[in-house]
Amino acid sequence: MTKAIRYALPVALGMAVLAAWELFVRVYDIPRFVLPPPSEIWSALLADFPSLMASLWTTLRITLIAFMLAVVSGVALAVLFSQSRVVEMMLYPYAVALQVTPVVAIAPLIIIWVGFERINLALLILAWIVAFFPILSNTTLGLRSTDHNLVDLFRLHGASPSQILWRLKLPSALPYLLGGMKTAGGLALIGTVVAEYGAGSGTATGLAWRIVEAGNRLQIPRMFAAFFLLTALGIAIFFALSLIEHFALRKWHESAVSQEK
Amino acid sequence: MSVVAQLNGVERTYSNGVKAVGPLDLELREGEFVSLLGPSGCGKSTALRLIATLLAPTAGGIEWPRGKPPLGFVFQDATLMPWATARDNVRLPLDLAKVPRHEALMRADAALDRVGLAGFGGAYPRELSGGMRMRVSIARALVAKPKLLLMDEPFAALDEMTRHELNDDLLRLWRADDLTIVFVTHSVYESTYLSTRTLVLTPRPGTIAADIAFPRRPAADPSYRFSPEFADHASKVTSALRNAMKIAA
Numbered sequence: 001m002t003k004a005i006r007y008a009l010p011v012a013l014g015m016a017v018l019a020a021w022e023l024f025v026r027v028y029d030i031p032r033f034v035l036p037p038p039s040e041i042w043s044a045l046l047a048d049f050p051s052l053m054a055s056l057w058t059t060l061r062i063t064l065i066a067f068m069l070a071v072v073s074g075v076a077l078a079v080l081f082s083q084s085r086v087v088e089m090m091l092y093p094y095a096v097a098l099q100v101t102p103v104v105a106i107a108p109l110i111i112i113w114v115g116f117e118r119i120n121l122a123l124l125i126l127a128w129i130v131a132f133f134p135i136l137s138n139t140t141l142g143l144r145s146t147d148h149n150l151v152d153l154f155r156l157h158g159a160s161p162s163q164i165l166w167r168l169k170l171p172s173a174l175p176y177l178l179g180g181m182k183t184a185g186g187l188a189l190i191g192t193v194v195a196e197y198g199a200g201s202g203t204a205t206g207l208a209w210r211i212v213e214a215g216n217r218l219q220i221p222r223m224f225a226a227f228f229l230l231t232a233l234g235i236a237i238f239f240a241l242s243l244i245e246h247f248a249l250r251k252w253h254e255s256a257v258s259q260e261k
Numbered sequence: 262m263s264v265v266a267q268l269n270g271v272e273r274t275y276s277n278g279v280k281a282v283g284p285l286d287l288e289l290r291e292g293e294f295v296s297l298l299g300p301s302g303c304g305k306s307t308a309l310r311l312i313a314t315l316l317a318p319t320a321g322g323i324e325w326p327r328g329k330p331p332l333g334f335v336f337q338d339a340t341l342m343p344w345a346t347a348r349d350n351v352r353l354p355l356d357l358a359k360v361p362r363h364e365a366l367m368r369a370d371a372a373l374d375r376v377g378l379a380g381f382g383g384a385y386p387r388e389l390s391g392g393m394r395m396r397v398s399i400a401r402a403l404v405a406k407p408k409l410l411l412m413d414e415p416f417a418a419l420d421e422m423t424r425h426e427l428n429d430d431l432l433r434l435w436r437a438d439d440l441t442i443v444f445v446t447h448s449v450y451e452s453t454y455l456s457t458r459t460l461v462l463t464p465r466p467g468t469i470a471a472d473i474a475f476p477r478r479p480a481a482d483p484s485y486r487f488s489p490e491f492a493d494h495a496s497k498v499t500s501a502l503r504n505a506m507k508i509a510a
Binding site: 152154163254 | 315336345353357386
């Protein structure tokens with residue numbers, strides 16, 4: 001299938017759904033506060049563009065910082081696990097506990113601890129908690145999946161543990177890490193949004209707060225506009241990470257090699 | 262011929278108490294091409310890893326009368342780093358030995374040239390065929406100029422014609438570099454064609470059932486495969502292998 005069709009198909013479907021939506025709302029005269037037509041959502045998006053963009057930037061900034069912290073800390077802990085079985089046995093259950101605790105449940109506590117005056121720091125911590133685990137578990141798996149014969153070969157030629165780590169284990173784990181990053185990127189955004197909801201209105205100024213605020217005022221088109229921006233942001237993060245993955249692996253990894261036969 | 266390694270009652274027992282190999286008493290002499298021949302699971306690979314000192318014996322020991330020589334190791338799979346080019350894979354032992362980058366690159370290219378892969382230095386492993394990957398693996402094993410080359414069924418996964426080609430190339434390299442080679446295989450014909458001496462192992466735990474020396478120094482000579490002499494040697498090895506299996510049964 002050609003590239004053009006691959007992009008045209010989902011776009012065509014989206015257009016058709018939007019048209020059907022517009023028609024449905026107009027024909028059945030659905031109240032605007034229940035379901036606004038796409039045209040009105042578009043107008044709301046244009047009317048509130050500056051404030052929505054400012055909120056988008058707030059959410060994006062927290063998401064990106066949380067994501068980067070998750071990558072750095074996740075990889076660091078995975079490396080520590082790979083060097084010391086004792087540390088892994090000791091810490092891994094708590095990493096799992098952190099992962100399975102719903103972020104909504106701990107959001108109020110973290111926000112109280114950090115304080116409303118430093119709300120962005122609280123959001124950052126909550127988003128990091130959500131994004132951290134897939135990085136840790138994928139990288140741990142990747143480091144363990146290193147070819148044992150290659151490890152033997154390195155040892156035979158007198159490699160030090162740090163040479164084995166940098167020249168062998170980390171490159172082996174890279175495809176796993178990149179896979180974990182794609183999951184973590186989306187989760188960091190979800191974590192940020194959930195934390196913004198948890199923080200409530202007033203102090204947090206991200207996109208989730210715009211949704212809550214617009215909902216409270218029954219400005220439904222504006223709610224939808226913020227909602228679409230969030231989705232667009234999530235898709236953009238996913239594509240950016242897929243692109244990074246493609247460029248990092250395209251020369252050597254099976255997953256990135258196109259079938260030419 | 263001077264002794265490279267002397268194995269004295271070497272054994273390896275797993276932590277669950279099952280003995281994988283041994284006791285092995287064996288002298289490896291300089292310039293020999295020794296095949297370790299035995300059925301699957303008889304501990305051939307374990308024996309090779311013991312000689313490579315990648316595994317420590319649970320009983321007995323290995324003596325190196327003239328010091329442990331530089332080793333090369335070739336695995337059954339090419340065991341290349343998929344993210345590195347052929348050249349970067351080959352220069353790995355040099356990098357680990359802190360050979361300057363420029364010299365390492367030159368020696369890596371020379372090694373690739375010797376195994377018939379001149380011009381493929383920039384290729385990634387996935388772009389190469391199974392035979393070519395194995396050639397890269399051999400170049401990597403030879404680049405640091407080892408004295409003792411250990412090979413673990415290196416050609417078992419290759420098609421027959423490729424295997425014959427690589428057998429001949431290996432014999433040329435063995436002669437040119439004055440190598441001592443220990444070669445694990447489960448093929449009677451491969452061991453007969455290649456080696457100066459074939460050690461037939463019993464099923465687990467592998468011990469030496471027969472030590473067959475061939476009077477003829479092997480050479481890269483495809484017509485030898487079809488000579489009466491070859492058939493005679495192969496049948497000798499085959500009956501020794503049959504006997505070894507019977508001892509266990």
